[in-house]
Amino acid sequence: xxxxxxxxxxxxxxxxxxxxxxxxxxxxxxxxxxxxxxxxxxxxxxxxxxxxxxxxxxxxxxxxxxxxxxxxxxxxxxxxxxxxxxxxxxxxxxxxxxxxxxxxxxxxxxxxxxxxxxxxxxxxxxxxxxxxxxxxxxxxxxxxxxxxxxxxxxxxxxxxxxxxxxxxxxxxxxxxxxxxxxxxxxxxxxxxxxxxxxxxxxxxxxxxxxxxxxxxxxxxxxxxxxxxxxxxxxxxxxxxxxxxxxxxxxxxxxxxxxxxxxxxxxxxxxxxxxxxxxxxxxxxxxxxxxxxxxxxxxxxxxxxxxxxxxxxxxxxxxxxxxxxxxxxxxxxxxxxxxxxxxxxxxxxxxxxxxxxxxxxxxxxxxxxxxxxxxxxxxxx
Amino acid sequence: xxxxxxxxxxxxxxxxxxxxxxxxxxxxxxxxxxxxxxxxxxxxxxxxxxxxxxxxxxxxxxxxxxxxxxxxxxxxxxxxxxxxxxxxxxxxxxxxxxxxxxxxxxxxxx
Numbered sequence: 331x332x333x334x335x336x337x338x339x340x341x342x343x344x345x346x347x348x349x350x351x352x353x354x355x356x357x358x359x360x361x362x363x364x365x366x367x368x369x370x371x372x373x374x375x376x377x378x379x380x381x382x383x384x385x386x387x388x389x390x391x392x393x394x395x396x397x398x399x400x401x402x403x404x405x406x407x408x409x410x411x412x413x414x415x416x417x418x419x420x421x422x423x424x425x426x427x428x429x430x431x432x433x434x435x436x437x438x439x440x441x442x443x444x445x446x447x448x449x450x451x452x453x454x455x456x457x458x459x460x461x462x463x464x465x466x467x468x469x470x471x472x473x474x475x476x477x478x479x480x481x482x483x484x485x486x487x488x489x490x491x492x493x494x495x496x497x498x499x500x501x502x503x504x505x506x507x508x509x510x511x512x513x514x515x516x517x518x519x520x521x522x523x524x525x526x527x528x529x530x531x532x533x534x535x536x537x538x539x540x541x542x543x544x545x546x547x548x549x550x551x552x553x554x555x556x557x558x559x560x561x562x563x564x565x566x567x568x569x570x571x572x573x574x575x576x577x578x579x580x581x582x583x584x585x586x587x588x589x590x591x592x593x594x595x596x597x598x599x600x601x602x603x604x605x606x607x608x609x610x611x612x613x614x615x616x617x618x619x620x621x622x623x624x625x626x627x628x629x630x631x632x633x634x635x636x637x638x639x640x641x642x643x644x645x646x647x648x649x650x651x652x653x654x655x656x657x658x659x660x661x662x663x664x665x666x667x668x669x670x671x672x673x674x675x676x677x678x679x680x681x682x683x684x685x686x687x688x689x690x691x692x693x694x695x696x697x698x699x700x701x702x703x704x705x706x707x708x709x710x
Numbered sequence: 711x712x713x714x715x716x717x718x719x720x721x722x723x724x725x726x727x728x729x730x731x732x733x734x735x736x737x738x739x740x741x742x743x744x745x746x747x748x749x750x751x752x753x754x755x756x757x758x759x760x761x762x763x764x765x766x767x768x769x770x771x772x773x774x775x776x777x778x779x780x781x782x783x784x785x786x787x788x789x790x791x792x793x794x795x796x797x798x799x800x801x802x803x804x805x806x807x808x809x810x811x812x813x814x815x816x817x818x819x820x
Contacts, residue, residue, distance in 0.1 A: 381741070392748045411752055412759040536744050539751070555759055556767040568767055
């Protein structure tokens with residue numbers, strides 16, 4: 331870069347004009363200038379890649395992988411940076427888990443049942459099937475943050491090998507090594523770009539971190555610091571106000587428009603359905619292996635759906651899902667709580683929309699999980 | 711005699727060179743500053759979060775961000791307000807206080 335200035339011949343060549351009329355510009359020099367330009371271009375690309383790689387590792391080293399533009403529904407950064415002491419329960423799942431399982435309600439129930447203070451956290455992420463939960467378990471729950479019990483909150487979509495979300499999953503949770511899989515399963519240009527996103531995670535997350543964008547949702551931070559995450563908490567007027575704010579933020583779900591949208595969403599997701607054969611199954615088994623190595627117990631919760639949602643899921647998919655989680659529970663001796671019974675399916679008063687619970691439903695489900703699953707698992 | 715951009719290169723060269731060096735230096739400084747921030751800020755945040763957790767909650771939680779609905783199912787934000795159907799639950803939640811105004815709108819309230 332600090333070499334002598336280019337000769338006029340090279341400059342002529344660099345212009346790319348073959349008709350310069352300059353007799354001192356023979357063909358070899360034209361080629362030389364062109365290759366110099368190519369070298370410069372490649373150098374810029376190489377430096378860009380070096381910059382991306384350094385910032386990628388810097389972000390990974392500093393545990394900033396999950397600092398993202400929209401951090402809903404869990405402030406993972408606050409979880410990573412806060413000393414919670416010994417964790418008793420970590421809830422993994424998607425938005426249904428964030429709404430349906432409240433660490434606040436679990437801890438109140440467990441404290442009563444066990445006669446000691448417990449600490450639960452909800453680490454659910456939006457649209458997170460088991461492949462994403464596996465990434466989060468490995469990234470977040472190591473060392474001093476290893477819980478005694480992991481609760482896997484599941485739904486039919488959580489274990490579907492044919493999920494249309496693969497590219498999005500690689501974008502949000504994947505590492506560099508997952509890019510080929512994301513590219514192979516891409517279904518369009520948008521998916522291709524999403525699958526390549528880990529390449530630019532370094533600069534992107536650095537910018538988000540330095541701009542403070544990740545800290546802009548004070549509600550999520552408040553929930554994580556004081557109530558272990560999730561959407562609802564219980565036991566004081568602030569929590570009551572919080573719960574009302576949540577319910578008030580969501581539109582009602584009875585309108586024809588909302589129903590049509592829900593039907594379209596279910597149709598898009600369940601055009602094909604497969605369980606137990608691929609990456610999702612491997613991720614599930616990986617979580618079980620990880621837990622076994624560390625003496626962590628695992629419980630399964632089949633998250634409640636309202637009948638108008640559940641019955642739109644093709645029967646074959648529902649049957650395959652039920653059969654898969656039952657087999658898994660049986661083979662690995664995992665306690666499981668099913669919610670596909672009329673007390674959930676037909677009880678609209680427990681839902682904020684057809685597949686997410688309201689504060690009442692979350693309180694009832696959290697207490698059921700506490701009594702039937704967690705109390706025996708955490709009892710001395 | 712200058713032809714085909716030769717003159718441009720000769721006139722713009724030093725300026726472009728200086729600008730390039732300045733931009734390069736600025737980028738390097740930004741990158742270094744980012745590195746220092748990544749080293750220092752998380753520790754600062756850790757102390758801040760631990761202190762906030764130890765102090766307990768003092769303020770009412772701010773309302774959720776308006777992107778809540780988008781985050782829920784990746785749909786565009788819906789702002790239409792429609793009457794909510796479905797009755798209130800009879801399950802009593804800890805800390806729950808039923809607003810008097812709502813009771814007054816019921817038959818019992820009157």
